[in-house]
Amino acid sequence: MATVRLDQKSRAIVRLISDSYINALANYFGSGPTDISAARMQHRAYADALSSNGVEVTTLEADQNHPDCVFVEDQAVVIDGHVLLPVPGHESRRGEQPPIADFLSHHLKGHQICKMEPPAMMDGGDILRLGDLFFVGRSTRTNDDGISELKDLLDHLGHELRVVDIPSGALHLTSISSTPTDNIILAPEGYLAPEAFGVMPDGCEVIMIPEEEVYGCNTIGLPGNKVIIAEGYPTVKKTLEDRGLECIILDMEQIRAADGSLTCCSIFY
Ligand code: GLY
Numbered sequence: 001m002a003t004v005r006l007d008q009k010s011r012a013i014v015r016l017i018s019d020s021y022i023n024a025l026a027n028y029f030g031s032g033p034t035d036i037s038a039a040r041m042q043h044r045a046y047a048d049a050l051s052s053n054g055v056e057v058t059t060l061e062a063d064q065n066h067p068d069c070v071f072v073e074d075q076a077v078v079i080d081g082h083v084l085l086p087v088p089g090h091e092s093r094r095g096e097q098p099p100i101a102d103f104l105s106h107h108l109k110g111h112q113i114c115k116m117e118p119p120a121m122m123d124g125g126d127i128l129r130l131g132d133l134f135f136v137g138r139s140t141r142t143n144d145d146g147i148s149e150l151k152d153l154l155d156h157l158g159h160e161l162r163v164v165d166i167p168s169g170a171l172h173l174t175s176i177s178s179t180p181t182d183n184i185i186l187a188p189e190g191y192l193a194p195e196a197f198g199v200m201p202d203g204c205e206v207i208m209i210p211e212e213e214v215y216g217c218n219t220i221g222l223p224g225n226k227v228i229i230a231e232g233y234p235t236v237k238k239t240l241e242d243r244g245l246e247c248i249i250l251d252m253e254q255i256r257a258a259d260g261s262l263t264c265c266s267i268f269y
Helices: 036-051 091-107 144-157 211-217 234-242
Strands: 011-015 056-060 077-079 082-085 113-115 127-130 133-138 160-165 178-181 184-188 205-209 220-222 226-230 246-250
Touching: 011 036, 011 091, 036 056, 036 226, 036 246, 056 091, 077 144, 082 091, 082 144, 091 113, 127 178, 133 144, 144 160, 178 226, 184 211, 205 211, 205 234, 211 226, 211 234, 226 234, 234 246
Parallel strands: 011 056, 082 113, 133 160, 178 220, 184 205, 226 246
Antiparallel strands: 077 082, 127 133, 178 184, 220 226
16 A cells, blocks of 8 residues: 555555456456466465565455455555545445455554545545655546545645546556655656656655556565565666665566556555
8 A cells, every 4th residue: 555654564454366356347457367366376475575574464355246355455545544435436346345444443443534425436546655745646536526535634634635637548546656665756657747746855756667667667665675566577676776675576467467556455554
């Protein structure tokens, strides 16, 4: 999940892949998963990569009625321990939320739990955090009412929010960008201009990646100068290694087939 700073990445939830995963939505990077066993193996490697790098991982059961349930990032937005439960932007995904909401409400007692109501809608995958600066994608899944509810929470917490318009060829803001550290944004040429993120705070930069590596722009930065990246994106890898980061490389082929990226499969809390 892209809404926590590096120093807040100690615990995460993931969710097992549904038996119905073959029917997951796939309209951007993928044309649909073809091999559930491979998907499950890749997902296990993902959870292992998080836990072997110091993240305490809780795995929730799959929901067989929801093919996309592995993509937990969309279902809850955790900011400094407070939770915004969005109205997911695709009708078919709204029933995925209850067990995630229950888990977070239980583990984050004492924090605010805000529940969005329609017509507002938002997918957690549209939110990106760079240090204490936030970006939200205005997309087919996230509308202005949703953005306004997120802004209310961020105003309350004292964080700035900037809106980025997502091009029609992309699902979410985090489908095409990420913050591998608290001062770097990776973004793809041909999808976003660096100016889309506004003036960067001192010490921060937007690094543009060639368009053909758009999928590789989604990464998960971890404490200790480590970053999880998808296999097959050499420019992303070199760019991050040149900045002193150690890359942990994962095969995401069957996750990508359902338009899922690395950050989609976890919520840090
Ligand atoms: N397959 C992920 C999504 O479209 O939400």
